[in-house]
Amino acid sequence: MNLLKTPLHKTHIESGARMVPFAGWDMPVQYSGILDEVKAVRTNCGLFDVSHMGRLDIHGAHATDFLNKTLSVDVIKLRPNRARYGVICNAAGGIIDDCIVYKFDPEHFLLVPNASNKNSVIDWLNQHVSNAEVTITDITDQQAMIALQGPNSIKALNSQVSNDISNLKMFNFTQDSIDGVEVMIARTGYTGEDGVELFVPKSKAPKIWETFARNGAKPCGLGSRDLLRIEAGLLLHGNDMDITINPFEAGLDKFVNLDKDDYIPGPALRIICSNVPDKKLLALYISGNRVARPGYSLIYKNKEVGHITSGTYSPTLDRNIALGYVQTALIDNYTNLKCDIRGQITDLEVTGLPFYSRNI
Amino acid sequence: MIPAEFKYSEEHEWINSKDIDEIIIGITDFAADTLGDIVFVELPSIGTEVKQFEKFGEIESVKAVSDLFSPISGTIIKRNENLVPKPELVNQDAYGDGWLITISPTDLKEIDGLMSSKDYNKFTES
Numbered sequence: 266m267n268l269l270k271t272p273l274h275k276t277h278i279e280s281g282a283r284m285v286p287f288a289g290w291d292m293p294v295q296y297s298g299i300l301d302e303v304k305a306v307r308t309n310c311g312l313f314d315v316s317h318m319g320r321l322d323i324h325g326a327h328a329t330d331f332l333n334k335t336l337s338v339d340v341i342k343l344r345p346n347r348a349r350y351g352v353i354c355n356a357a358g359g360i361i362d363d364c365i366v367y368k369f370d371p372e373h374f375l376l377v378p379n380a381s382n383k384n385s386v387i388d389w390l391n392q393h394v395s396n397a398e399v400t401i402t403d404i405t406d407q408q409a410m411i412a413l414q415g416p417n418s419i420k421a422l423n424s425q426v427s428n429d430i431s432n433l434k435m436f437n438f439t440q441d442s443i444d445g446v447e448v449m450i451a452r453t454g455y456t457g458e459d460g461v462e463l464f465v466p467k468s469k470a471p472k473i474w475e476t477f478a479r480n481g482a483k484p485c486g487l488g489s490r491d492l493l494r495i496e497a498g499l500l501l502h503g504n505d506m507d508i509t510i511n512p513f514e515a516g517l518d519k520f521v522n523l524d525k526d527d528y529i530p531g532p533a534l535r536i537i538c539s540n541v542p543d544k545k546l547l548a549l550y551i552s553g554n555r556v557a558r559p560g561y562s563l564i565y566k567n568k569e570v571g572h573i574t575s576g577t578y579s580p581t582l583d584r585n586i587a588l589g590y591v592q593t594a595l596i597d598n599y600t601n602l603k604c605d606i607r608g609q610i611t612d613l614e615v616t617g618l619p620f621y622s623r624n625i
Numbered sequence: 626m627i628p629a630e631f632k633y634s635e636e637h638e639w640i641n642s643k644d645i646d647e648i649i650i651g652i653t654d655f656a657a658d659t660l661g662d663i664v665f666v667e668l669p670s671i672g673t674e675v676k677q678f679e680k681f682g683e684i685e686s687v688k689a690v691s692d693l694f695s696p697i698s699g700t701i702i703k704r705n706e707n708l709v710p711k712p713e714l715v716n717q718d719a720y721g722d723g724w725l726i727t728i729s730p731t732d733l734k735e736i737d738g739l740m741s742s743k744d745y746n747k748f749t750e751s
Contacts, residue, residue, distance in 0.1 A: 294688075298661065299687045300687065300713075301662075488661065488687065555665065555667075555683075556690065558689075578687055607690075
């Protein structure tokens with residue numbers, strides 16, 4: 266199979282990054298090492314190539330109405346130059362993907378879905394474009410997307426741009442230039458740290474990447490990105506949610522607005538949310554030294570009642586953490602919940618998300 | 626460079642049989658590097674008997690968990706207790722401070738069936 270290459274692919278190869286196939290792309294899984302990269306992001310600044318993420322330009326007179334029908338959030342209330350996290354559900358309320366939507370104006374948005382779900386999202390959106398007043402354009406391969414994440418990321422960015430980005434609020438975005446190149450800067454990320462995601466023309470991406478790397482941002486791979494997002498309690502579609510899970514089971518209630526009239530999954534989700542969810546996503550501290558990995562069973566009174574969907578050793582907390590679903594009908598409480606780690610029945614403690622939050 | 630005087634298994638373990646009464650066992654740098662950051666090593670207790678090519682423990686990295694297979698049969702004499710607080714020693718010094726166990730071998734002939742450093746290099750390149 267031919268893997269897709271991001272505009273930074275050559276940079277990764279030349280820097281000796283370890284590459285792996287991910288969602289059809291040849292991506293760096295690690296540069297210096299996962300733990301070293303996690304530490305850099307938690308204490309200083311890390312640099313990620315996230316160009317594999319989808320970028321869909323949504324344009325037209327009915328763009329706002331269209332997105333309000335298909336996204337879980339209300340984009341009417343969203344002000345221009347702001348972004349929101351939301352989910353895209355099918356008519357039954359199953360999660361097709363999660364995404365960030367960026368509003369330029371009421372007729373122009375950018376939607377960023379996961380690389381692995383981009384085509385499903387496009388298919389779903391196309392099914393609901395009822396007229397020519399909305400155009401969906403896949404602009405993924407026209408741009409690179411670079412994330413700069415960590416407590417020193419704004420300082421690192423400010424040395425390269427004309428505006429003071431420390432004034433840019435979380436989930437807001439702006440336009441600026443780096444080395445004379447027009448870029449879009451969003452105060453968003455997937456690590457639980459302060460930081461930005463940059464949308465840059467693909468031909469300029471290597472130069473911008475190298476500028477940040479030379480000035481102290483540590484190049485990072487998907488391995489550390491995954492660990493950082495678990496620590497921050499951010500879900501990964503395909504692991505912690507999928508088409509068989511609804512947003513209430515996944516604990517994403519606050520990203521779902523059920524007051525919108527034409528919201529396609531609205532009728533299904535209103536019924537779902539008035540009942541006790543069948544499944545529930547739990548945040549877990551796992552006892553002992555063994556990591557609870559995806560697929561491991563959750564056990565209650567000797568019965569399997571669920572499974573782990575994400576799990577890792579957390580270097581920031583120095584303990585093992587995991588996410589997993591339980592069938593709510595099968596348990597009365599959490600005190601007797603255990604995890605079967607390759608035959609070893611292991612104690613755990615149910616906690617809340619996020620596992621880690623930065624000091625603000 | 627991998628130590629020329631060690632012997633190697635297809636499961637990426639090495640043995641140092643300089644002292645034939647107490648053979649030292651570890652995993653290769655190739656294996657450690659492939660696993661990535663190691664966060665936990667589970668080793669058998671002293672006195673445990675292990676058989677050649679059978680599982681004797683587990684090694685866990687951030688990304689994955691792998692079984693450890695003994696290159697030779699014998700009885701565990703020592704385990705590297707330094708790996709409890711510092712499992713990263715396996716990444717930092719796979720052939721030295723990152724050793725796993727020592728073993729009193731039951732059959733020295735088993736060693737002849739293991740790969741030389743030259744053969745192991747070829748094995749990992751293929």
